[in-house]
Amino acid sequence: MPDQALRSVEEHLEQVLAAIEPLPAHPQPLMEALGLAAAEDVVAGVQLPGFDNSAMDGYAVRRADVVSATPESPVHLPVVGEIGAGQSTGLLALAPGTAAKIMTGAPVPSGADCVVPYEWTDRGVAQVRIERAPEVGQHVRLAGEDVTVGDLLVEAGTVLGPRHLGLLAAVGRAGVVSRPRPRVVVLSTGSELRDPGQPLGTDSIYDGNSFLLAASARRAGAIAYRVGIVPDEPRAFLDALEDQLVRADVVVTSGGVSQGDFDVVKEALRPHGVWFGPVAMQPGKPQGFGFVGEDRVPIFTLPGNPVSSYISFETFVLPALRKMMGLHPYSRPQVPARLTHAVTSPPGRRQFLRGALDTSGSGLHVAPVGGPGSHLVGDLAASDCLIVVPEDVTALAAGDTVAVVRLDEEI
Numbered sequence: 001m002p003d004q005a006l007r008s009v010e011e012h013l014e015q016v017l018a019a020i021e022p023l024p025a026h027p028q029p030l031m032e033a034l035g036l037a038a039a040e041d042v043v044a045g046v047q048l049p050g051f052d053n054s055a056m057d058g059y060a061v062r063r064a065d066v067v068s069a070t071p072e073s074p075v076h077l078p079v080v081g082e083i084g085a086g087q088s089t090g091l092l093a094l095a096p097g098t099a100a101k102i103m104t105g106a107p108v109p110s111g112a113d114c115v116v117p118y119e120w121t122d123r124g125v126a127q128v129r130i131e132r133a134p135e136v137g138q139h140v141r142l143a144g145e146d147v148t149v150g151d152l153l154v155e156a157g158t159v160l161g162p163r164h165l166g167l168l169a170a171v172g173r174a175g176v177v178s179r180p181r182p183r184v185v186v187l188s189t190g191s192e193l194r195d196p197g198q199p200l201g202t203d204s205i206y207d208g209n210s211f212l213l214a215a216s217a218r219r220a221g222a223i224a225y226r227v228g229i230v231p232d233e234p235r236a237f238l239d240a241l242e243d244q245l246v247r248a249d250v251v252v253t254s255g256g257v258s259q260g261d262f263d264v265v266k267e268a269l270r271p272h273g274v275w276f277g278p279v280a281m282q283p284g285k286p287q288g289f290g291f292v293g294e295d296r297v298p299i300f301t302l303p304g305n306p307v308s309s310y311i312s313f314e315t316f317v318l319p320a321l322r323k324m325m326g327l328h329p330y331s332r333p334q335v336p337a338r339l340t341h342a343v344t345s346p347p348g349r350r351q352f353l354r355g356a357l358d359t360s361g362s363g364l365h366v367a368p369v370g371g372p373g374s375h376l377v378g379d380l381a382a383s384d385c386l387i388v389v390p391e392d393v394t395a396l397a398a399g400d401t402v403a404v405v406r407l408d409e410e411i
Contacts, residue, residue, distance in 0.1 A: 005277060006277075006278050006279070006280050007277060007278070007279045007280065007287075008279070008280050008350075008391070009279060009280065009281050009315065009350050012279045012287060012289075012316065013315065013316055013319060013331075015275075015289065016289055016300075016316050016319070016320055017319060017320065017323055017330065019289075019291075019298070020298060020320045020323050020324060021324070022179055022323060022324055022325070022326050023179045023180055023182060023249065023324045023325065023326075024179070025039035025040075025177050025178060025179045025180075025326070026177065026180065027175045027176070027177050028175055028176060028177070028178050028180065029174065029175050030165045030168060030169055030173070030174065030175055030176065031165070033160050033165065033175070033176050033178050034160060034161070034162070034165060035159065035160065035161075035221050036159070036160055036178040036179060036180070036181065036221070036325060036326075037157055037158065037159055037160070037178055037179060037325060037326040037327050038154050038155070038156055038157065038158045038160055038164075038176055038177070038178050039156055039177045039178050039179055039326060040156055040176065040177040041152060041154070041155055041156050042152075042153045042154040042168060042173065042176060043150060043151065043152055043153065044147050044148065044149055044150060044151040044153055044171050045149065045171065045172065046147075046149060046171050046172055047143055047144035047147055047148050047149055048144070048146040048147035048170060048171060049141050049142070049143055049144070049145065049146065050143060051107050051143050052107065052108040052140055052141065052142055052143050053085075053105050053106060053107050053108060053140070053141050054083075054102045054103065054104055054105065054106050054108055054115045054139060054140065054141070055104065055115065055139045055140060055141050056104060056115050056117040056118070056139040057102070057103055057104050057117070057118050058101075058102060058115045058116045058117040058118050058120070058121065058139065059077075059079070059099040059100065059101055059102060059115065059116045059118075059121060059128055059130070060083065060094060060099065060100045060102045060108050060109055060112035060114075060115055061077065061094075061098075061099045061100075061112055061114060061115070061116055061130070062094070062096060062111065062112060062113055062114075063113055063114050063133060063134065063135065063136050064096075065077060065096065065097055065098075065099075066116065066130050066133045066134075067133050068133070069130045069131055069132055069133045070131065070132070071131045071132070074129045074130055074131045075129075075130045075133075076127055076128070076129055076130070077097065077098055077099040077127065077128055077130065078097075078098050078099070078126070078127050079098075079099050079100065079101055079124060079125060079126055079127060079128050080094070080095070080098045080099070080100055081100045081101070082100065082101040082102075083100055083101070083102045083103065083106040083107065083109065084103045084106055085103050085104065085105035085106045086105075086106075087106070091109050092109055092110065093109050093110045093111050094109040094110070094111035094112045095111065096111070099116070099128050099130075100112070101125075101128075102115060108140055113136050113137065113140075114134040114135065114136055114137060114138045114139060114140060115134065115138070115139035115140055116128075116130050116132070116133075116134055116139075117134075117139060120132040120134075147167075147171065153167055153168065153171065154167075154168065154176070157326065157328070159327060160176065160178065178326075179324070179325050179326040180325075181221055181222050181223045181325065182222045182223070182249040182250050182321050182324045182325065183222070183223045183225065183247055183248055183249045183250070184214070184217040184222045184223065184224050184225065184248070184249070184250045184251075184252060184321070185225045185227060185244045185245075185247065185248040185250070185251045185252070186210050186213045186214045186217065186224060186225065186226050186227060186251075186252050186253075186254075187210070187227050187230055187237075187240060187241065187244070187251065187252070187253045187254075188207045188209050188210040188227075188229050188230065188253070188254050188255060189229075189230045189231075189232065189237060189253060189254070189255040189256040189264055189265055189304075190207075190229065190230075190231075190232060190255050190256070190304065191231045191232045191233075192204050192205055193205060193206070193207040193229040194206055194207065194229070195207060195228070195229065196208075196211075207229055208306055208377060209254040209255070209304065209306055209309050210226045210227070210229075210254070211226065212306060212309065212310055212377075213252055213254060213302070213309060213310075213313055214226040216310065216313050216314070216317075216318070217252070217313075217317075217321065220318050220321045220322070221321070221322075221325060221327070222250075222321050222325075225244070225247060225248075227240065227244055228240075230264075231264075232256070232264045233264060234264050234267050234268040235268075237256075237264050237265065237268045238268050241268075241292065242293070245292065245293040245295070245297055248297050249297065249298075249324065250297065250298050250299075250300070250317075250320070250321065250324070251292065251297055251298070251299040251300070252299075252300045252302065252313070252317055253265050253299065253300070253301045253302065254302045254303070254304050254309045255303070255304030256301070256304065257276060257286045257287070257288050257301045257302070257303055257304075258286045258303065258304075265288065265301045266288065266301070269288065269290065269292065269299070269301065272290070272292060273290055273291070274288055274289070274290030274291075274292070274299060274301065275288060275289055275290050276288040276301070280348060280349050280350060280391060281311075281315070281349055281350045281351070281352065282345075282346060282349040282350070282351045282352070282372065283303070283305060283307050283308035283311055283352065283372070283374035284302075284303055284308040284309075284311050284312040284315070284352070284374075285303070285308075285349075286303045287301070287302070287303070287312065287316070288300070288301030288302075289301070289316070298320065300312075300313075300316060300317050300320070302317075303374070305374035305375050306374070306375065306377040306380065307354070307373070307374040307375065307376060307377065307379075307380050308374040310380060311352045311386065314332065314386070314405070314407070315331075315352075318330075318331070318332070319331045322411070327411070329411065332405045332406065332407075332411055333405075333411070334388060334403040334404065334405055335364065335403070335404055335406065336364070336401050336402070336403060336404075337355075337357065337363070337364035337365060337366040337385075337387075337401070337402060337403075337404045338363065338364070338365050338366070338399055338400070338401055338402075339365075339366060339367075339368075339387075339396055339397070339398055339399065339400050339401075339402055340358070340365055340366065340367040340368075340398060341367060341368055341398050342395070342396060342397050342398050343368055343387070343389065343395070343396050344394060344395050344396075345389040345393060345394055345395070345396075346394070347391075347392075347394050348391055349391060350388065350389065350390060350391050351372065351387075351388075351389040352386045352387070352388060352389075353368050353369075353372060353386065353387040353389065354368070354369040354370055354376075354379050354380055354382075354383035354385075354386065354387070355367060355368055355369055355383055355384075355385045355386065355387040355404060356369050356382065356383055356384055356385070357384055357385050357404065357406065364404070366385060366387055366402065366404050368387060369382050369383045370382070370383075383407070384406065384407055384408050385404045385405055385406050385407055386404065386405040386407065387402050387403075387404055388402065388403040388404065388405060389402065
């Protein structure tokens, strides 16, 4: 496709996702796997609980020995031992007519078939007074009642959350095969840029884009590396890029992709086969995508205005990162909401307006936030969603239903 052929949003996203491959899966330590997708079916190799154990602090007994116990006519039994959790040398068998003090989680000795909680006793040491009889099996956690050997614990494709990791640890798994987090290198280009905290000149601005994009990558589950500012010099840009490729699974740049005389990214990368061209969207029309380096690292070259850059990340980079991690769906879902105010949109462009959702009434309502300008980062920060106006729609009235993308919810 020629560089200047106008792509639709769907066409460009399809081109990107067709070129992106999931990262190879390998074993990850449990805590490193949080939020990743399991790439294997995990089957239990042990049962849970591993043995019959007490669910209460109390006394292990045979029900037949205490069945007649009442507050008015208690049963007295000699206490022949004490069993604590993790004390494998404790009492292993209980003779009829006796009781053993037992702690929560401790193994129930053979011969006992229930546990009398402390609250039903006088907590005696040599002899215990029992005022109420439990049923057979009461206050006993039976071996294998939760998980049995061979149970499917985690299915491949499951996004691993805290509860999954807790279960895997409980059955003795120290790790799980999953696709790793992509390493995302973020580069901002522009001789006018300064790092926050530095003094500004009359023609300089602070670099907010690299923080915006690196934070977005990290929130998506990736490992983000924010690189220092690169001046508007093709050689300097290529040198910086080459230095970073050793630690990059993805490169994201902002700036230098339009039609200006100092669009360094386009000038530097076009000879290397990176595609540059317009996408039918506002903001975010100028886009670039391709591969760089011997290892063919994917590179997304996003426009420099902060709103354009962020919306481009959400629309194209986020789905690519999720595919690399084996996460589904790739894109954020769109949900319907009613407009509180009328909006207009240019013909032939998919417009992404900033919005604020109101969930207090019946159904979702969305209010546009600020104007359509791609430099209005304050309005972007005040938004929690994007209002999506289709290419063939030029005006919507208050009360019309629109599609919105919620930005602050996990997919």
